[in-house]
Amino acid sequence: MNTGFDRRRLPIGVFDSGVGGLTVLNELRRLLPQESLIYLGDTARVPYGTKSSLSVTRYAEQAARLLIERQVKLLVIACNTASAVAVEPLTLRFPGVPVVGVIEPGARACCAETRSGHVGVIATESTVNNLAYQKAILAQRPDIRIRAQGCSLFVSLAEEGWHDGELVEQIVARCMAPLLDEAEGDAGIDTLVLGCTHFPALKGAIARVVGEGVRLVDSAVTTSKVVREHLIERGLDRPESETGHVSFLVTDGPERFARVASYFFDEQVNAAQVELVDLQHFATA
């Protein structure tokens, strides 16, 4: 009889400011159905995209502490704003647990996708301002020209369920106008990175605004692949014959979370399954 503790059966921790990271959870479920997942949404402090790097780093550390206490084998920061500032601090602080962000995989996909070498990035104000995508893309391909545009308003649209239709397209067009105008004089971008996990909800409207010649890159797919690589490398991947389970933690409003989750996640979420947790106990220095 084998009574040994099997680390491969431990869950993967997925952390986001709220519901946006559920687009990443979807892809993880699709690629790794055998893995169990704990999703933590910091709904008490959402959104992160308009907050300072210092605050976002602190929030990410608190979230990581809670997930590590729940014995996750790997940590996914399923939020661009938090990935932009917290991957390195978390990796240093918790050396025993691999940390995967969404920006590095998103940049990788973008570099693989572009033909013209001219790309656009839309993200929250904070992600654009700290140049996270610009740096990650240029580190891989210094020849690429990048236009970045803050579109914080898309987060509210996504959460309110305004995903499609003429009015949404008009709003999207206005938010993205500076990026498109600028790019046009330059023969135009051929690839657009959706640099916020909320934005895939508006994918249809965004695609119509940018036109057929522009490919949209959503980092969720690439992130899942990077997670699988990490697991395999460390011998932490669970056998494919097993079945994973998903659980949800939020810092505020389980009912609202369950309701809004349906815009981003393909599986049904019931409020009764969503556990309310407090991150303030995990205050950092």
Next chain:
Amino acid sequence: MNTGFDRRRLPIGVFDSGVGGLTVLNELRRLLPQESLIYLGDTARVPYGTKSSLSVTRYAEQAARLLIERQVKLLVIACNTASAVAVEPLTLRFPGVPVVGVIEPGARACCAETRSGHVGVIATESTVNNLAYQKAILAQRPDIRIRAQGCSLFVSLAEEGWHDGELVEQIVARCMAPLLDEAEGDAGIDTLVLGCTHFPALKGAIARVVGEGVRLVDSAVTTSKVVREHLIERGLDRPESETGHVSFLVTDGPERFARVASYFFDEQVNAAQVELVDLQHFATA
């Protein structure tokens, strides 16, 4: 020589989730230029309008503790969401400091304004759901018919500087459609309460959408009058010959606060004047 401590010279504390309460600060400056004011914006946790009553009450208590430590003589909750849940708990917890919210004064103005007895209220999701305005209005005039509509998206529009123009009017019209459609079958509302301190920034667009027959009620003006009454009643009003001073505290991003403040506050705010504070030290049970 009078060396006695003069409580009348103490500042008034004004608290909001972020920048919206600056519309209330404007009116306080206008009516009571002799009073000093400390404005606290909880920008690390903004917005409150989509968060639970429990969290918002806790945040309001932390803010009140910090302001009372700074020796304010009166506390204004310049946020509808927080006023809806926290006026009573704060009054009980801090009996020495009068607490004024914006809902009661807003309801009072609405009751005085309506002729037809049929009014509308637009507010955040949370304020609408906890029936705060509905209760406050009916307590004064049980004959009034009220239609309430959540318009959380207006908060982002206001903060992004999208205040006017055709597209903004289209968004406003779509958000308010359920309220207006419903009201129309009923001979229409004649008064509309702007039940969120962010909404006065969109006043022009809202006015055009509802049409000339509808008066807009912004609780900031009435709230200032209630503050003055409280001060006079308690002998805490500062002589009109003196000059008040305004200072700002935020829990995140002084630079962003100073920039966005210009949409809501008539005086210039420099980031250097904005002090960063931490409310987590004031954690409540």
